Amino acid sequence: MQVGGAAAGGGDAADLRGRHRIQAELKKLEQEARFLEEELEELAKTDKVSSALQEFVTMMESKADPLLPVTTGPVNQSWDRWFEGPQDLRRCKCWFL
């Protein structure tokens, strides 16, 4: 490894630091290029968006959803627990911070 002598001063040392930094960035870029090439290859084997949508729509409509006005069964009566029981706030000893 070349190191600038004292007489050569900061110029060579700065050059060395610059070199290491650029080499590290170059390695990252080369790695990223490889990842992108892999992704391009994978994409060449990937189906269009429409292929998966039938399954997507069917799946969504097959699950019971308590927040929908109309939903498929089975129904769970615990969904209505939010309306049960006395909401007796007088007995609540909560404090405000």
Next chain:
Amino acid sequence: MASVADLKEKHAAATASVNSLRERLRQRREMLLDTDVARYSKVQGRAPVSFNPTDLVCCRTLQGHSGKVYSLDWTPEKNWIVSASQDGRLIVWNALTSQKTHAIKLHCPWVMTCAFAPNGQSVACGGLDSACSIFNLNSQADRDGNMPVSRILTGHKGYVSSCQYVPDQETRLITSSGDQTCVLWDVTTGQRISIFGGEFPSGHTADVQSVSINSSNTNMFVSGSCDATVRLWDIRIASRAVRTYHGHEGDVNSVKFFPDGHRFGTGSEDGTCRLFDMRTGHQLQVYSREPDRNDNELPAVTSIAFSISGRLLFAGYSNGDCYVWDTLLAEVVLNLGNLQNSHDGRISCLGMSSDGSALCTGSWDKNLKVRTFKKRLFPFTTS
């Protein structure tokens, strides 16, 4: 040894090569986008979900914070919620009774995120202290009434923006950070198990704002960042992201896996939500609101949540709106920010109860609100 000038030339060539590859990828993806969810669903004859304004009632208003609410999380079982606020406290609520079971004063008041452990016995929080603090809810308070920290997870070099326990694992937690990384932690030892991003290529290139773990395959999680991308990670392989998802034009503030685990939703500073296919990388749908009459900048999406079937996408915005999107038809079917008993400020966080029966929203108005579908009279309409 190559001179600096040679290296700079190679660097420029490599940059051009990467940019060209990115552009080719973008074009190839565009060619595969032959439709989107809404166009497909309309062709299939699907009708949008139809709500009356009074259908999603506010059944609880949880009052007690003295500052903006920044984050909330439900327990997987029971009906408890933990919330984090600008007032420097975590509060644990029994959402069913509205009672506060714990109020935890934090050492660092600038908290940004909180999470419940899967067994409901601990809570985690993090923020500008760049650490994640764990509290065991069964601990005894000290003489001053303060709950002791049971563990502090240190190592991030920037703020902790988001945290989530790995489902069904009390001992593992994932955090996202302003230091551009995500970390998988062992909570019992306080050690970092893996760091995602940072020195390795394919990591985020700006602050990470949000994480979501796939509950169908807990080895996978997604992270959303200020670099406008979302990245998919396999917790067994920290050295590179599995995939990067492009599309947003601003910070990605919120990511959430779709209930089936094969897709995920995002919310961004660019004012849109998007739905992506995890495996193929396709952008399946953009949920974009109409610009206002004065053509002002679109309000940012701060937080999102899916209903349990995924048919509804809830999105909180920086202007106080909380749109309910029909995920299939990409139409807004309700605005929770415009109803009776709405929040008086920005909605900063959203969370769905584990059985999907209730949505909790947290706001800069210092309150949390729980909404559910109005009481059904049995037998009720089913399709």
